[in-house]
Amino acid sequence: MFGSSGSRVLNVINISYLQSRSKRVWVRKPLGSPMAKSKIFRITPKPVIPEDEKAEIKRLFDNYKNSMKSIRQYFFEQSLKQAESGEVAQMKHRLEDQEHERLMEENRLENEKTAMVREERLKIQAENTQRNVLASLIKKEGEAKQHEIQIEDFLTKQMSTPFIQPENIEKAIEDALANPVNFNFALDLDGYVYRGKDTSIDTIPEEKRERLNSN
Amino acid sequence: MASALPTFTKIGKVIRLNRHGCTNRPFYHIVVQKTKDNQDGPVIEQVGSFDAMPNSKNEKLVALNFERIQYWLAQGAGLSDPVAQLLGLSGFLPNHPRTLIQAWKNRREPPRERKIEAIKGIAPPLDNPKL
Numbered sequence: 001m002f003g004s005s006g007s008r009v010l011n012v013i014n015i016s017y018l019q020s021r022s023k024r025v026w027v028r029k030p031l032g033s034p035m036a037k038s039k040i041f042r043i044t045p046k047p048v049i050p051e052d053e054k055a056e057i058k059r060l061f062d063n064y065k066n067s068m069k070s071i072r073q074y075f076f077e078q079s080l081k082q083a084e085s086g087e088v089a090q091m092k093h094r095l096e097d098q099e100h101e102r103l104m105e106e107n108r109l110e111n112e113k114t115a116m117v118r119e120e121r122l123k124i125q126a127e128n129t130q131r132n133v134l135a136s137l138i139k140k141e142g143e144a145k146q147h148e149i150q151i152e153d154f155l156t157k158q159m160s161t162p163f164i165q166p167e168n169i170e171k172a173i174e175d176a177l178a179n180p181v182n183f184n185f186a187l188d189l190d191g192y193v194y195r196g197k198d199t200s201i202d203t204i205p206e207e208k209r210e211r212l213n214s215n
Numbered sequence: 216m217a218s219a220l221p222t223f224t225k226i227g228k229v230i231r232l233n234r235h236g237c238t239n240r241p242f243y244h245i246v247v248q249k250t251k252d253n254q255d256g257p258v259i260e261q262v263g264s265f266d267a268m269p270n271s272k273n274e275k276l277v278a279l280n281f282e283r284i285q286y287w288l289a290q291g292a293g294l295s296d297p298v299a300q301l302l303g304l305s306g307f308l309p310n311h312p313r314t315l316i317q318a319w320k321n322r323r324e325p326p327r328e329r330k331i332e333a334i335k336g337i338a339p340p341l342d343n344p345k346l
Contacts, residue, residue: 025253060312067309072288079289 227251230262230287231295241267245279245298247287262287265301277301 049057083089164172184197194201229250236242245263248256263279270276279302288294294302296313303310 057312057316060315064309064312071308072291075285075289076291079286 225293226291228259228287228290229293229295230284230298232265232297233258243267243297245301247283247292250293260287265297277305279305279307281307 182196185193185195187193227250228247230245230247231254232243233246233248233254234241235244243265244258244261245265246261247259249259260283262283263277265278266276268275284302284307296311299308300311300314302308303314
C-alpha cells in the first residue's frame with residue numbers, strides 16, 4: 001500500500017549490489033498518509049513521574065555516565081600501554097633499532113668517502129692558492145722595484161733642473177733684474193708675431209719679422 | 216590529557232543486540248557493527264550472545280567476550296542500552312540505572328497476567344512476580 005520494495009539493498013559502501021531478502025522493518029508511517037480514524041481524537045496520557053523519583057533517576061544516570069566516561073578513558077589508556085609493551089610492539093622496536101643502526105653505519109661510510117674526496121680537493125686548492133700568492137708577491141716586488149727606479153729617475157731629472165739654491169739666490173735675483181721677460185705680443189693678420197710691450201711695427205724691418213709657429 | 220581525547224570521538228561503531236532465532240523465539244547475538252548498518256546487516260565482530268527465553272533450569276543464558284568488548288570500548292565504540300544492562304549485571308561495568316528503575320517498578324506494580332506458566336526447576340523460585 002505504501003510504496004515499498006520487496007527486497008532491500010544493504011547499506012554497504014563497496015557491496016551496494018548485494019540484496020537482502022529479510023523482512024522489511026517498519027520504521028514509521030509515510031509522511032503524506034492520513035491519520036487513522038481510531039486515532040484522530042486520541043489524547044495520549046503523559047506518564048506522570050513524581051519529583052523525587054525524577055531526581056533519583058537523574059542522580060543514578062549522572063553517576064552512571066560519570067563512571068562510564070572514566071571507564072572508557074581507563075580502557076583507552078590500558079590499550080595504549082598494551083600496545084607499547086605487547087610482542088608486536090617489541091618486535092617493531094627491535095626492527096626499528098636495527099634499521100637505525102644500519103642507516104647510521106651507511107651514513108658513516110658515506111661521510112668518510114666524501115671526507116677523503118674533500119681532503120684531496122682542499123689539498124689541490126691549497127697548492128693553487130700558495131702558488132698564486134707567491135706569484136702575486138713576486139709581481140708586487142717587481143712592481144715596487146720598477147716604481148723605485150722611476151722615482152729615482154724622476155728625482156735625478158728634477159735635481160738636474162737648475163733650481164735656485166740659497167747660495168745662488170743673489171746671483172739669480174741680479175740675473176732676473178738684469179733680464180726682464182716680457183710676455184706681451186701682438187699678431188698680424190698675415191701671421192706675423194710682434195713681441196714686447198712697447199715695440200712699434202715700423203721699427204722692425206720686413207725680413208726680421210717672426211712667423212707664428214703653431215707647434 | 217590530550218592523548219586521552221580519542222575515546223570521546225565517535226568512531227561510528229556500536230555494540231548492540233542482533234535479533235536472530237525464529238518467530239516468537241528470539242535469540243540475540245551481541246555484535247559490533249557500524250551504527251549506520253541495519254540490524255541484520257554486515258557485522259564487524261560477534262562478541263557474545265543472549266538468549267531471552269529462560270531455559271529448562273529457568274536461566275537466561277548470556278555469553279560475553281570481555282577481552283574483545285574492552286578492546287572495542289577502548290577504540291571508542293558505543294553501547295546500546297540492553298547490552299549495557301547485561302554488562303552491568305555481569306559485573307564488567309557498573310549497574311545500569313535502567314536495571315534499578317525496572318526493579319523498583321516491578322516491586323511496586325501488581326504482577327501482569329501470563330499465558331505461559333513460569334517453569335519451576337533447579338533455580339530458586341522467582342520472588343519477582345513480574346517475571
